[in-house]
Amino acid sequence: xxxxxxxxYRSGPDERGHFGMxxxxxxxxxxxxxxxEVEKAYAAAKDDPAFQAEMDGYLAHYVxxxxxxxxxxxxxxxxxxxxxxxGAKIYLKREELNHTGSHKxxxxxxxxxxxxxxxxxxxIAETGAGQHGVAxxxxxxxxxxxxxxxxxxxxxxRQKPNVFRMQMLGATVVPVQSGSRTLKDAMNEALRDWVTNxxxxxxxxxxxxxxxxxxGMVRDFQAVIxxxxxxxxxxxxxxxxxxxxxxxxxxxxxxxxxYPFLDDKDVEIYGVEAAGHGLASGQHAASLTGGRPGVLHxxxxxxxxxxxxxxxxxxxxxxxxxxxxxGPEHAFLHETGRVTYISATDKEALEAFMLLSKLEGIxxxxxxxxxxxxxxxxxxxxxxxxxxxxxxxxxxxKDVPQxxxxxxxxx
Amino acid sequence: MSRIDRRFAACRAEGRAALVTxxxxxxxxxxxxxxxxxxxxxxxxxxxxxxxPFTDPMADGPAIQLSxxxxxxxxxxxxxxxxMVRALRAGEADxxxxxxxxxxxxxxxxxxxxLKDAREAGVDGLIVVDLPPExxxxxxxxxxxxxxxFIRLATPTTDDARLPAVLANxxxxxxxVSITGITGSATPDFGAVAQSVARIKAHxxxxxxxxxxxxxxxxxAAIARGADGVVVGSAxxxxxxxxxxxxxxxxxxxxxxxxALVGELAAGVRSAAKATAA
Numbered sequence: 155x156x157x158x159x160x161x162x163y164r165s166g167p168d169e170r171g172h173f174g175m176x177x178x179x180x181x182x183x184x185x186x187x188x189x190x191e192v193e194k195a196y197a198a199a200k201d202d203p204a205f206q207a208e209m210d211g212y213l214a215h216y217v218x219x220x221x222x223x224x225x226x227x228x229x230x231x232x233x234x235x236x237x238x239x240x241g242a243k244i245y246l247k248r249e250e251l252n253h254t255g256s257h258k259x260x261x262x263x264x265x266x267x268x269x270x271x272x273x274x275x276x277x278i279a280e281t282g283a284g285q286h287g288v289a290x291x292x293x294x295x296x297x298x299x300x301x302x303x304x305x306x307x308x309x310x311x312r313q314k315p316n317v318f319r320m321q322m323l324g325a326t327v328v329p330v331q332s333g334s335r336t337l338k339d340a341m342n343e344a345l346r347d348w349v350t351n352x353x354x355x356x357x358x359x360x361x362x363x364x365x366x367x368x369x370g371m372v373r374d375f376q377a378v379i380x381x382x383x384x385x386x387x388x389x390x391x392x393x394x395x396x397x398x399x400x401x402x403x404x405x406x407x408x409x410x411x412x413y414p415f416l417d418d419k420d421v422e423i424y425g426v427e428a429a430g431h432g433l434a435s436g437q438h439a440a441s442l443t444g445g446r447p448g449v450l451h452x453x454x455x456x457x458x459x460x461x462x463x464x465x466x467x468x469x470x471x472x473x474x475x476x477x478x479x480x481g482p483e484h485a486f487l488h489e490t491g492r493v494t495y496i497s498a499t500d501k502e503a504l505e506a507f508m509l510l511s512k513l514e515g516i517x518x519x520x521x522x523x524x525x526x527x528x529x530x531x532x533x534x535x536x537x538x539x540x541x542x543x544x545x546x547x548x549x550x551x552k553d554v555p556q557x558x559x560x561x562x563x564x565x
Numbered sequence: 566m567s568r569i570d571r572r573f574a575a576c577r578a579e580g581r582a583a584l585v586t587x588x589x590x591x592x593x594x595x596x597x598x599x600x601x602x603x604x605x606x607x608x609x610x611x612x613x614x615x616x617x618p619f620t621d622p623m624a625d626g627p628a629i630q631l632s633x634x635x636x637x638x639x640x641x642x643x644x645x646x647x648x649m650v651r652a653l654r655a656g657e658a659d660x661x662x663x664x665x666x667x668x669x670x671x672x673x674x675x676x677x678x679x680l681k682d683a684r685e686a687g688v689d690g691l692i693v694v695d696l697p698p699e700x701x702x703x704x705x706x707x708x709x710x711x712x713x714x715f716i717r718l719a720t721p722t723t724d725d726a727r728l729p730a731v732l733a734n735x736x737x738x739x740x741x742v743s744i745t746g747i748t749g750s751a752t753p754d755f756g757a758v759a760q761s762v763a764r765i766k767a768h769x770x771x772x773x774x775x776x777x778x779x780x781x782x783x784x785x786a787a788i789a790r791g792a793d794g795v796v797v798g799s800a801x802x803x804x805x806x807x808x809x810x811x812x813x814x815x816x817x818x819x820x821x822x823x824x825a826l827v828g829e830l831a832a833g834v835r836s837a838a839k840a841t842a843a
Contacts, residue, residue, distance in 0.1 A: 350746040463673030
């Protein structure tokens, strides 16, 4: 076993899947054997150079990696206006240019290759915005695997383009009618499917949450984002960035960007949760800011809930952030203070969505629009030699009908 | 000897399996729910499982999901569930009461406080679906210390290699999940279930009780031939649902519907005893 330095933020999870007090394996007995099987298979794959080589090949030639690190010149200039000589230099990590249009594909590729090694022929997944569903449907098509996607009925309505994409790729999309009919209920339903079809089925979880080994495994697959960013910024600027900003629902794009920088003490790290109609309204999805530790979906983490421990319904304009929990490693990084967690409202995200579209010719997804909304606040407070990297985790094509509807065609 | 041990011993003395009935606390409302609980023993239930409703019951099928939603809509909380056990216990000294549910409401209530209050209310055992042996430190070990049984689920995926880990801290009885699936879904293959029960019995002296997918007296009889007990839940909460009026309120027929089904199931369990004796 590798001994990690005690002062490292990168040593989790431990062998029981804990990041500090968070994480764990809170699942029904029916699933425990398969979860142990996934853990074993992943441990073997991680140490197998052939697995890494296979990953690298598909990442380069199928996903289109590395994704560019782009200097957003006009956004930088705009945010320097009226900033009194201040204003950070803003780079965008262009995950929206990946095949399928978001960072989700990085993780799905890893898990699908793992499922193939495990001999599983049927893949299930939950999806909120549909980005993880599309990525899963895509790789199932590529490898000839059966694919069933669970999606809350509310999300099926607001993310129609992605539903059609998944169906065109050959996946079965099951609208989930139970509970709040959003991402958390899709996850419940996927778990119910897995319990029922455990012998044949692999559950491809879309974020850094769920029972061990998922949070750490998904982070590892997404860490390619941060590794590339490190190399790219060193090449472009000759030094590490001063700050990182990413949006957080479950938190996989954020963990992917943050993880390789966690032990670089001088790099400020900001995670942006969805504040919905505002934290005071009670209608939001900011688990760290508005929640407390609890147990759901296989792990202990911060959750939105009432005093009886009943899970609350989250709210966000972004279906991908509309989840009452957060990955356990974020809960750990929050409690240790290594990452600063802030939040952006629906309205702020919409404004940032339009701002980036008009200034840079990049229509972002509503999820990273939350990160951009906080960049709009943070960048003018930083000196001009401050380098800020924002994870542009997905593109906004899927959100075009919803945003057009909200803005009534007035762009 | 605990109440659970005594009850299984009594059923064994009668040469039959025990009938374990599950209903959700607070479904469809607090008063009706308590009336149902009180009626269960006289209708033929040997052990009572009380569901602690949760918003996200990941291992449950639609019937128990809906019953949890009805209870939560009616304002049920874990505290009210414990109060309900206390009220039941006042007139029911012998029938074991087992609380079943998910961990988060207990975790939020506070483990130590919950165990103390549950024990004082007259709870005998706990079944917590999302706490496998890997998480025994959370609630299982403290529950055993507090004098409560911690009843574990064994499933078709629990192989011989894993079974000892599952049985290690189990007490009261072992709950064998008859199918890989959620509650109230597929009807089990009774032959395969009998083999699995025999397999588990080779590893433990605890009673082995079978649940998931048992809906009728006939099913109960089939299971009762090989197992020490039969659990029925979804069919009972479905009987509650079917008896409600258009607004989801209890009717004069609600209690009777549950009693009738429990009576049928109890007869099934008893007929199996005769079949074995014959």
